[in-house]
Amino acid sequence: MKVSKWVVREHMRGVPDPARIYERVEEELVVDLAEDEMLLETLYVSVDPYQQGLALDTRVGDHMGADSVMRVLQAGPRALFRPGDLVQGFGGWRTHVVDTGGPTRWDSTWHAENMPLVFPAYRLLDPAHYGDALPLHTALSVLGGPGMTAWGAMRKVLQVRPGDSVLISGASGAIGSVAGQLARLAGAGRVVATTRSAAKTDHLLGLGFDEVVVYSRDEPRDEVRDRLRRALPKGVDRYLDTVGGALTDEVFGMLAVGARIAICAQFESQVGGDHVGPRLLPLLMRPQATVRGVFSLEWMEDPACWVDLEADLGNLVRSGAVVHEHTMHEGFDSIPAAYGSLFADGADKKGKVLVRL
Numbered sequence: 001m002k003v004s005k006w007v008v009r010e011h012m013r014g015v016p017d018p019a020r021i022y023e024r025v026e027e028e029l030v031v032d033l034a035e036d037e038m039l040l041e042t043l044y045v046s047v048d049p050y051q052q053g054l055a056l057d058t059r060v061g062d063h064m065g066a067d068s069v070m071r072v073l074q075a076g077p078r079a080l081f082r083p084g085d086l087v088q089g090f091g092g093w094r095t096h097v098v099d100t101g102g103p104t105r106w107d108s109t110w111h112a113e114n115m116p117l118v119f120p121a122y123r124l125l126d127p128a129h130y131g132d133a134l135p136l137h138t139a140l141s142v143l144g145g146p147g148m149t150a151w152g153a154m155r156k157v158l159q160v161r162p163g164d165s166v167l168i169s170g171a172s173g174a175i176g177s178v179a180g181q182l183a184r185l186a187g188a189g190r191v192v193a194t195t196r197s198a199a200k201t202d203h204l205l206g207l208g209f210d211e212v213v214v215y216s217r218d219e220p221r222d223e224v225r226d227r228l229r230r231a232l233p234k235g236v237d238r239y240l241d242t243v244g245g246a247l248t249d250e251v252f253g254m255l256a257v258g259a260r261i262a263i264c265a266q267f268e269s270q271v272g273g274d275h276v277g278p279r280l281l282p283l284l285m286r287p288q289a290t291v292r293g294v295f296s297l298e299w300m301e302d303p304a305c306w307v308d309l310e311a312d313l314g315n316l317v318r319s320g321a322v323v324h325e326h327t328m329h330e331g332f333d334s335i336p337a338a339y340g341s342l343f344a345d346g347a348d349k350k351g352k353v354l355v356r357l
């Protein structure tokens with residue numbers, strides 16, 4: 001059978017140019033499954049900012065790794081799943097996959113040297129959990145990696161208290177948009193979003209944020225500081241950070257007593273090349289603040305967390321208390337462009353960006 005995949009053709013640092021990095025390859029797949037292997041058809045693929053780093057670790061000519069939702073077409077007698085089953089796993093930007101569905105070890109140089117990533121084994125999706133309120137592709141968004149990250153960061157790390165002043169950077173994205181809504185539901189006194197795009201302000205206010213701080217890295221620091229201080233006059237009790245850079249430097253100077261900061265990503269250093277900043281540790285002492293790195297695999301590897309995510313966030317979405325958003329691209333050929341959109345500041349991109357094959 002004819003199958004297609006997107007392979008890495010070039011290693012490129014900084015803001016990725018998908019047209020340079022990726023090439024579509026078609027090949028003839030002769031299906032000859034081992035006893036524990038499956039042939040799967042990809043239904044949805046995820047595009048995520050962390051793939052900027054994954055691409056640097058991918059050998060030239062190898063397919064691009066990615067989270068996906070797949071349907072099992074054929075299965076060996078000892079395979080994990082049966083034909084017809086729906087699964088979510090690290091299937092990659094491929095129309096079809098032959099795999100055992102076991103964990104994938106990833107030796108990363110960009111992420112944390114000497115700490116390999118291990119992408120979890122494929123997860124069986126129960127069709128009964130999905131429907132109009134929670135379509136199947138939410139297994140890649142609000143009930144998948146981004147949802148788990150937002151939920152874990154807010155429920156297990158930040159633990160917002162009634163009245164707290166909460167700041168979410170990168171708030172229009174898959175993680176930030178859910179995290180902000182969870183802060184609101186937890187009774188935060190003030191929930192503030194940051195975005196690079198002024199055109200997203202009304203949208204973010206509609207999600208329940210009290211105020212939106214528009215920030216871009218080229219702006220004078222004084223202006224950014226003033227905007228943040230006006231938006232958060234009592235300082236910051238809880239901060240979920242995906243942006244980093246000068247924005248986060250300013251927030252460290254605004255921490256309230258007992259503040260908690262969850263470091264989920266640092267876009268400005270990962271792709272923006274902003275690696276040097278002021279010494280921030282002294283700013284933690286007086287407010288007795290806690291900074292905690294967030295790494296969602298700690299929850300994704302725990303089956304109990306999937307049950308809790310479904311019961312908590314899943315039900316909040318079903319009841320309409322939490323809105324989940326997708327920007328859906330159509331067709332296998334649109335994958336690189338969908339991925340490229342993650343790094344642009346266009347107002348058209350909201351929530352989780354996905355591709356339906």
Ligand SMILES: NC(=O)c1ccc[n+]([C@@H]2O[C@H](COP(=O)([O-])OP(=O)(O)OC[C@H]3O[C@@H](n4cnc5c(N)ncnc54)[C@H](OP(=O)(O)O)[C@@H]3O)[C@@H](O)[C@H]2O)c1
Pocket residue numbers: 048049050145146149169170171172173174175176194195196197200242243263264265266267268271272294295296297342343344345346351352353
């Ligand atoms: N630690 C973990 O376990 C974990 C797990 C999953 C993901 N992550 C990371 O968390 C971050 C957010 O993930 P996500 O799924 O929410 O991503 P996303 O949907 O692409 O959203 C990221 C948001 O960041 C904002 N942003 C700010 N500065 C940016 C820049 N220089 N380039 C691009 N976007 C910028 C964008 O909003 P505006 O355009 O509105 O500014 C964008 O909506 C990513 O970096 C991801 O790799 C971490």
